[in-house]
Amino acid sequence: MENLNFRGHVKFCCYKEYGAVVQYYELKKGALESHYEFTFDRAGNKIKEETYLFEEGISLKSLYSYDVTNNILKDIRYCNNKFVDKNLYKYNEFGVLIEKLSLDENMTESKFEYQYIEHLYTKTTICNSFIHDVKQTHIVIHDKQGKKLEESEYYNDTLIDRKNYRYDDSGKEIEFIWSGYCQEQGFHTRYYKYKYDLFGNVIEKKSTTVPKTNEDTLLKYQYEFDEKGNWIRQTLYKNGIPFNIIEREIEYFDRHCPF
Numbered sequence: 001m002e003n004l005n006f007r008g009h010v011k012f013c014c015y016k017e018y019g020a021v022v023q024y025y026e027l028k029k030g031a032l033e034s035h036y037e038f039t040f041d042r043a044g045n046k047i048k049e050e051t052y053l054f055e056e057g058i059s060l061k062s063l064y065s066y067d068v069t070n071n072i073l074k075d076i077r078y079c080n081n082k083f084v085d086k087n088l089y090k091y092n093e094f095g096v097l098i099e100k101l102s103l104d105e106n107m108t109e110s111k112f113e114y115q116y117i118e119h120l121y122t123k124t125t126i127c128n129s130f131i132h133d134v135k136q137t138h139i140v141i142h143d144k145q146g147k148k149l150e151e152s153e154y155y156n157d158t159l160i161d162r163k164n165y166r167y168d169d170s171g172k173e174i175e176f177i178w179s180g181y182c183q184e185q186g187f188h189t190r191y192y193k194y195k196y197d198l199f200g201n202v203i204e205k206k207s208t209t210v211p212k213t214n215e216d217t218l219l220k221y222q223y224e225f226d227e228k229g230n231w232i233r234q235t236l237y238k239n240g241i242p243f244n245i246i247e248r249e250i251e252y253f254d255r256h257c258p259f
């Protein structure tokens with residue numbers, strides 16, 4: 001899912017994604033394709049996420065728990081009610097993440113260790129792990145405001161992919177560049193450019209690929225809003241053709257109620 005971009009104190013949100021069909025020149029909802037539910041605590045932390053993919057017959061559930069400073073401590077994932085994996089997070093005395101321990105369905109452990117390098121204008125996070133005898137290194141560079149600038153992934157010290165991010169003066173991401181290798185196309189680069197409305201919702205997403213392929217797309221989004229300014233209906237057009245319709249039901253915390 002895209003950035004949820006909520007306004008107000010959201011307690012619960014349900015997405016229903018439908019195909020888009022045109023009948024007698026009228027745009028209508030098609031078959032229900034997927035269903036998403038998000039539950040939040042009062043601090044704004046996501047504590048539960050559920051996904052239902054009807055065509056594939058798949059249901060996914062993730063549960064999250066946090067400490068008193070809102071650092072995530074644990075997340076657990078299930079697929080069709082069967083345990084998939086679990087992540088446990090460890091912090092130093094300053095609340096900085098230093099280790100993540102992952103356990104898969106066979107209780108096989110994978111450990112991720114984090115180290116940080118402070119620069120004058122940026123901060124670099126390096127995560128190292130060994131999974132199935134493969135050394136994996138994930139490097140992320142943030143600016144001093146915490147915005148992600150660059151992300152790189154290495155397997156056994158060989159670069160697999162790199163992501164770069166660019167922002168406008170208000171801090172909204174306006175360009176995302178992915179460079180990597182895939183079996184079908186070899187090494188290639190894909191560019192994504194974004195435009196937003198006044199509420200910070202994406203209204204246009206354009207993607208192009210170098211070397212040139214027929215995968216270039218232009219996505220345009222139209223919205224309807226509730227009284228809080230959150231969208232409750234999104235219509236997506238792909239290369240000018242209606243692609244899907246998402247309806248969103250949002251429940252807010254009562255600021256006078258502690259529950």
